[in-house]
Amino acid sequence: MNYWPLAGIAIVVLGFALRFNPLLVVVSAALATGVLAGLDPIAVIEALGKAFNDNRYISVTWIILPVIGLLERYGLQQRARAVIEGMRGATMGKLLVAYLAFRQLASALGMKDIGGHPQAVRPLVAPMAEAAALKTHGDLSDAARDEVKAMAAATDNVGLFFGEDIFFAIASILLIQGVFEAAGYPLTPLQLSVWAIPTAICAFVIHAGRILAFDRRLGRAPE
Amino acid sequence: MITYEWLYVLAGAAFGVWAALSAKDRRWGSAAFWALLSASFLLGSHLSDLANGVLVLALVAIAGLGGLKRSDPPTTSPQEREAYAAQLGNRLFLPALVVPLTAVAGTLLYNYTPLGETGLFEPRRETLILFGIGVIAALIGAMVWLRPPLMAPAEEGRRLIDSIGWAAILPQMLAALGAVFALAGVGEIIGGIAGGIIPEGSVFLTVVVFALGMAGFTMIMGNAFAAFPVMAAAIGIPLLIGQYGGNPAVIGAVGMLAGFCGTLLTPMAANFNIVPAALLELKDQNAVIRQQVGTAVPLLVCNIVIIYVGAFWLWN
Numbered sequence: 001m002n003y004w005p006l007a008g009i010a011i012v013v014l015g016f017a018l019r020f021n022p023l024l025v026v027v028s029a030a031l032a033t034g035v036l037a038g039l040d041p042i043a044v045i046e047a048l049g050k051a052f053n054d055n056r057y058i059s060v061t062w063i064i065l066p067v068i069g070l071l072e073r074y075g076l077q078q079r080a081r082a083v084i085e086g087m088r089g090a091t092m093g094k095l096l097v098a099y100l101a102f103r104q105l106a107s108a109l110g111m112k113d114i115g116g117h118p119q120a121v122r123p124l125v126a127p128m129a130e131a132a133a134l135k136t137h138g139d140l141s142d143a144a145r146d147e148v149k150a151m152a153a154a155t156d157n158v159g160l161f162f163g164e165d166i167f168f169a170i171a172s173i174l175l176i177q178g179v180f181e182a183a184g185y186p187l188t189p190l191q192l193s194v195w196a197i198p199t200a201i202c203a204f205v206i207h208a209g210r211i212l213a214f215d216r217r218l219g220r221a222p223e
Numbered sequence: 224m225i226t227y228e229w230l231y232v233l234a235g236a237a238f239g240v241w242a243a244l245s246a247k248d249r250r251w252g253s254a255a256f257w258a259l260l261s262a263s264f265l266l267g268s269h270l271s272d273l274a275n276g277v278l279v280l281a282l283v284a285i286a287g288l289g290g291l292k293r294s295d296p297p298t299t300s301p302q303e304r305e306a307y308a309a310q311l312g313n314r315l316f317l318p319a320l321v322v323p324l325t326a327v328a329g330t331l332l333y334n335y336t337p338l339g340e341t342g343l344f345e346p347r348r349e350t351l352i353l354f355g356i357g358v359i360a361a362l363i364g365a366m367v368w369l370r371p372p373l374m375a376p377a378e379e380g381r382r383l384i385d386s387i388g389w390a391a392i393l394p395q396m397l398a399a400l401g402a403v404f405a406l407a408g409v410g411e412i413i414g415g416i417a418g419g420i421i422p423e424g425s426v427f428l429t430v431v432v433f434a435l436g437m438a439g440f441t442m443i444m445g446n447a448f449a450a451f452p453v454m455a456a457a458i459g460i461p462l463l464i465g466q467y468g469g470n471p472a473v474i475g476a477v478g479m480l481a482g483f484c485g486t487l488l489t490p491m492a493a494n495f496n497i498v499p500a501a502l503l504e505l506k507d508q509n510a511v512i513r514q515q516v517g518t519a520v521p522l523l524v525c526n527i528v529i530i531y532v533g534a535f536w537l538w539n
Contacts (some may be wrong), residue, residue, distance in 0.1 A: 001415060005407040009443050016490050022497070023389050025288035026396050027279065037407030042273065044403065049276025051402030053267040057227055057351060058395045058494075059260075060234045062356075062384060064322060067361045069379025071319055073299050074369055075308030079315045082308060113354065114323040117499040118383070123319060126503055141505075144268050144323075150510035153499035154487075156455040157511070158518055161483040165476065172448065176475040183460045185471040195476035195533065202525040207518045 008033030017100035035128035061118070069125055071109035080124045082129035092133040092148060093215030096155045097208045099125055104161025104200060115156055126152040137218050144218060153215060155207065226345040228268065230355045235264030241381045244374075245294065252290025253385060256282060260392065276404035280494070294385040296378035318361040318368075325357030326350055336527050387501045395494035397445045404444070410524035412439060414457030419456065427531055433458045434527045437478050446493025447482030454478065469534035477533065481526040487519035490514060 009027040015025030021026075027048070029181045034044030084090050106114050114120070126149040133140060140148070164170050168189035180187050243259035245251075245253050259282050267275055285291070299307070308315065330350045344352050362376060384391060404410065412493050417436045433454060441451035459478055463469045486492045489512070496511050507513070 001412060003412060005404075005409050006412060007403065007410065008407070009469035010490065012443065012490075014398045021287045021389065022393055022490070022493070023283045023396055026393070026400050027283045030400045033407045033409060034403050039407065040387070045276035045280065046272035047276075047403055047406055048279055048399050049270075049274065050272040052279045053270075053275045054402075055274075055395045056231055056234075056267060057397040059392055060227075060351065060399060061354070061429075062387075062391055063230075063234050063237050063358050065383040066237070066380035067318060067322065067358055067365065069383050069475055070362070070365050070369070070371060070376045071315055073304070073371065073375060073379050075299075075304040076303050076312060076315050076319065077470060078301075078308035079311070079313065083313070084303045086348040111309065111323070111327045113326045113350065117494075117502055119319065119322060121499060122460075122502045134513060146503075146507070146510055146513070149503045150500070150505055150507075150514045153503060153511045154514035154518070156499075157487060157515065159493050161486065162522075164479065165398060165480060171453075172479050173476075175451060176455075176479055177457050180460070180471055180475050183455070185460070185464065187472050187475065189539035194475040195482060195529075196399075197524070198529050198533070199477060199480045199526055200320050202529075203522055210517050219533050 002037070004036040005033045006098060007036055022176060052130045064118055068118060072123060076123045077097050077127040080127045084128045084131040085135060090132050091136050091215060092124045092218070094213040095132050096125075096129055096152060097209045099152075100155050100204060100207055100211070103156060104163035105153040107160050107163030109199070110167040110170070112164050112167075112170070113161055115160065117156065120207065121153050121156050125156065133215070136215075147214075148218070150212065155211065158203055158207045162196075166200055167195050170189060224345055225352050227351070228418070230352060230441055231264045231267070233355055233359075235261045237261075238264060239378065240377045241255065241384055243386075244296070244377060244381050246357055248294060248296075250292060250294060252285055252288075253292060255293065256285045256291055256389075259383070272347055274300070274504045276395065279396075283396075291383070291388040293496060294381055296382050298379065304320060305366065310325065318365040321361040322354065322357035325497070326354040329353035329356070347450065383502070386504060389499060390498050390501050391499065397491060397493060401444055401446065401449045405448070410449075410453035414453045417494075418457045418462075421462065426463075426469075426535055429458065429462050430485075430531045430534075431527055433463060433474075433478060434481040434523060434530060434537065437482040440487070441482040441485030442489035445486070447479055447486055450482050450485070451479055454482075463530075463534065467535070468538075470538040473530055473534035475527050477530045481523060481530075484493055484526065486525040487515040 011032055012025060025056050030048050031044055035041055062125040129152045130145055130148050165172055173189050173192050176192055177187055177189055226271060238257045238261035242254050242261055245254035259278055263278055328354060333349045337527050436454045437450055444450055459474050463474050464471050474527045490497055497508060500508050500511050
């Protein structure tokens with residue numbers, strides 16, 4: 001077997017480690033992999049162009065930015081903070097655990113488009129978490145604020161990934177079904193999606209525990 | 224029938240406006256980058272594969288040479304924002320909710336009522352198309368309500384897209400990398416190696432290699448969807464199900480979730496890990512991944528246990 005195409009993977013790993021521009025790393029890896037697999041360089045560029053073109057739908061979602069930007073111009077982030085400041089007993093831990101539960105449940109019901117980084121985390125969840133952390137712990141360093149915002153983004157990801165597969169009509173479940181059916185093991189989407197539940201529960205317990213521990217650690221951190 | 228082409232025209236127009244505004248600001252690198260992306264959306268379906276490939280190389284050259292910079296279009300001051308927020312109250316959240324509600328409620332209506340028989344939308348494309356419709360509705364509603372300067376949404380959108388910069392097209396580029404990897408047979412090679420290192424006869428170790436392989440290959444590809452067919456064909460189906468008689472539903476479902484643990488750990492999953500770091504203006508590009516390690520690693524262990532218990536103990 002020709003193992004040379006794996007050099008593309010090495011380029012990806014090294015390129016990211018050495019902090020080259022990721023677009024440059026990815027395209028270099030694609031070109032190297034294709035050529036080392038014995039393809040004509042022009043054919044590799046054509047394959048890259050076709051695949052980039054076929055996947056344009058992925059980048060369509062940026063059309064939401066004018067809406068978010070316009071609302072931010074009129075104080076959306078400030079309003080999100082004010083809501084949290086007005087709540088008695090709101091802590092960053094409680095807020096993010098509640099968001100984790102909401103995100104998991106909504107995704108499990110097929111509503112994975114509620115939430116997401118441009119639509120929800122940047123304008124709402126991150127400012128709310130930051131406001132709650134400031135409220136309970138007083139002034140925080142820039143590094144600690146960044147950690148809070150990053151935890152808000154991480155919570156959105158965990159909630160989505162370990163909620164969405166409980167909904168049976170989702171791409172990943174259909175992909176599993178397709179692969180297994182082709183191999184002679186017909187399964188219904190529902191048979192698969194119920195097995196996403198144990199992992200979803202583990203994910204909630206682990207991540208919620210980490211959020212609360214993080215909140216306590218922020219309280220102890222010397223300023 | 225409304226198809227993805229309509230969305231591409233919309234996105235092409237948005238990136239075209241951002242290119243023009245960047246040019247007006249004499250930010251030539253950004254102007255060229257967004258103009259090329261606009262051309263990809265507007266003309267991509269009519270260009271040859273080679274022309275699209277050259278367009279990709281040009282985009283990457285601009286980004287690689289550091290041609291993209293953050294922009295600072297005129298906007299409201301923090302004090303003005305506080306005043307607006309106090310004045311407008313919670314109604315500010317409404318336009319932001321219009322978009323997901325249109326996408327979700329519209330998808331449900333379209334799939335579970337006779338609306339679907341109208342054939343209004345391209346099949347299986349309705350959610351993203353409805354997302355586009357929601358964006359237009361929210362934008363019109365916000366413009367009528369807030370009466371900002373006409374160019375405000377374009378300028379505010381440009382501020383955000385410039386803060387994301389080249390990361391905006393990284394997910395799409397990674398999908399293209401996946402296609403080239405598939406063409407070069409990388410999946411088969413990895414599957415062959417993974418299949419070769421498993422000790423004979425140990426169900427538990429086979430489960431471990433399967434789950435770690437899913438996570439590891441997902442980290443490399445940035446996407447569990449690319450890893451799943453490879454690991455299922457190399458280990459999941461022939462060994463865990465065929466040879467050891469495990470429950471296919473558990474192996475499939477939880478195997479995919481083991482891959483999702485890998486997604487939490489890799490900069491290659493750009494839209495989940497790198498884009499938010501840019502959007503939130505974090506100093507460390509990998510800050511989101513750092514917060515996820517402590518969840519992903521124990522959860523991967525949970526998945527291994529769930530596969531072993533669910534697919535073998537409870538099944539036999």
